[in-house]
Amino acid sequence: MADIHGVCADRFQGVRDALAASLDRGSDLGASVAVQLDGETVVDLWGGWADEGRTRPWERDTLVNTWSTTKTMTALCALVLADRGELDLHAPVARYWPEFAAAGKEEVEVRHLLGHTAGLPVWTERLEVADLYDWEKATGLLARQAPAWKPGSESGYHALTQGYLVGEVIRRITGRTPGAFLAEEVTGPLGADFHLGLAPEDDARVAPVSWAPPEPGAPADPLARVGNPRVGPADACTAAWRRAEVPAANGHGNARSVAAVQSVLACGGEAGGVRLLSEAGCARVFEEQAYGPDRVLGAVLRLGMGYGLNSPELPVSPNPRACFWGGWGGSLVVVDLDARLTVAYMMNRMHPGALGDARGASVVLAAYGALAG
Numbered sequence: 001m002a003d004i005h006g007v008c009a010d011r012f013q014g015v016r017d018a019l020a021a022s023l024d025r026g027s028d029l030g031a032s033v034a035v036q037l038d039g040e041t042v043v044d045l046w047g048g049w050a051d052e053g054r055t056r057p058w059e060r061d062t063l064v065n066t067w068s069t070t071k072t073m074t075a076l077c078a079l080v081l082a083d084r085g086e087l088d089l090h091a092p093v094a095r096y097w098p099e100f101a102a103a104g105k106e107e108v109e110v111r112h113l114l115g116h117t118a119g120l121p122v123w124t125e126r127l128e129v130a131d132l133y134d135w136e137k138a139t140g141l142l143a144r145q146a147p148a149w150k151p152g153s154e155s156g157y158h159a160l161t162q163g164y165l166v167g168e169v170i171r172r173i174t175g176r177t178p179g180a181f182l183a184e185e186v187t188g189p190l191g192a193d194f195h196l197g198l199a200p201e202d203d204a205r206v207a208p209v210s211w212a213p214p215e216p217g218a219p220a221d222p223l224a225r226v227g228n229p230r231v232g233p234a235d236a237c238t239a240a241w242r243r244a245e246v247p248a249a250n251g252h253g254n255a256r257s258v259a260a261v262q263s264v265l266a267c268g269g270e271a272g273g274v275r276l277l278s279e280a281g282c283a284r285v286f287e288e289q290a291y292g293p294d295r296v297l298g299a300v301l302r303l304g305m306g307y308g309l310n311s312p313e314l315p316v317s318p319n320p321r322a323c324f325w326g327g328w329g330g331s332l333v334v335v336d337l338d339a340r341l342t343v344a345y346m347m348n349r350m351h352p353g354a355l356g357d358a359r360g361a362s363v364v365l366a367a368y369g370a371l372a373g
Contacts, residue, residue, distance in 0.1 A: 012042050039271050045255075064207045072306070092110075110166075110169060112152050115303045122160070126228065132231075283321075285304045332345045
């Protein structure tokens with residue numbers, strides 16, 4: 001039986017069972033789960049191993065690359081700026097970033113960046129992974145690039161580019177990189193152990209990500225065919241990746257820190273005695289930007305302002321005002337404003353898929369089961 005550590009309210013025993021089952025059957029190597037309800041921590045659990053050699057147990061303060069769950073952190077920063085009146089989500093991007101108006105993008109709006117509808121899902125110039133660490137190059141190329149479709153007309157998952165697009169808007173407004181803004185305005189005040197740009201002294205706490213052993217007949221990963229540059233788990237295990245800011249994909253944290261930050265949204269803008277948003281600012285998440293087959297992932301997605309929205313195709317909650325996003329390989333966070341609930345699952349063993357899998361889903365279902373029961 002898996003050795004699970006941490007705290008879990010009695011009524012949420014099903015969440016503990018879901019994590020234990022995933023570790024016991026080998027679906028997970030190491031993982032953490034957290035549930036916040038009405039701003040209170042009701043589940044904070046971890047277990048398994050931080051490395052494939054099973055020499056380092058997953059500890060309370062273990063960090064992991066969260067892949068696209070990072071997008072929820074960058075989106076929250078944009079929502080904070082919008083709520084303060086410093087960012088108009090319906091304004092042309094070029095108002096804040098004049099160079100972006102090139103190649104027919106004069107009318108691309110900030111909301112198109114947040115909703116994956118800007119028509120810039122990948123760089124058209126061939127890049128190497130090292131180019132992601134050059135902020136000026138990555139953003140400059142996007143500023144000069146023409147959109148692949150009419151912006152705002154449909155979604156196409158901006159797997160890596162979204163972070164640079166939204167991140168550069170944040171930088172132009174605040175004079176700070178998105179990682180610095182996140183640390184100073186969000187995670188710092190909340191005391192959340194989440195990092196966009198990891199310091200060298202934190203390297204020893206990182207659980208390297210790696211692919212699970214392939215299963216016969218498993219479907220091809222949808223992101224494998226669209227990558228430019230082609231990023232893989234090995235890249236995420238390098239010091240260069242950890243030091244850089246890739247605001248769509250290289251956040252480092254754990255379930256506790258992700259839930260702590262996103263519970264701000266779930267609880268009407270305030271968590272842990274810290275108010276970052278008004279209730280109206282939180283509700284902006286639900287301004288629908290696209291609903292239909294995504295050009296990149298193929299799945300039918302309902303997308304709001306920086307988050308995926310609850311839909312019949314991807315029913316993440318029994319409640320209408322719920323949003324989510326997942327990371328490549330399986331990480332997942334669900335934020336429910338009706339239930340004032342946040343559920344986060346972070347792990348180091350990656351399975352194919354860009355929007356989560358059965359492991360995270362089992363944790364979310366157990367959390368809702370506790371509420372219903």
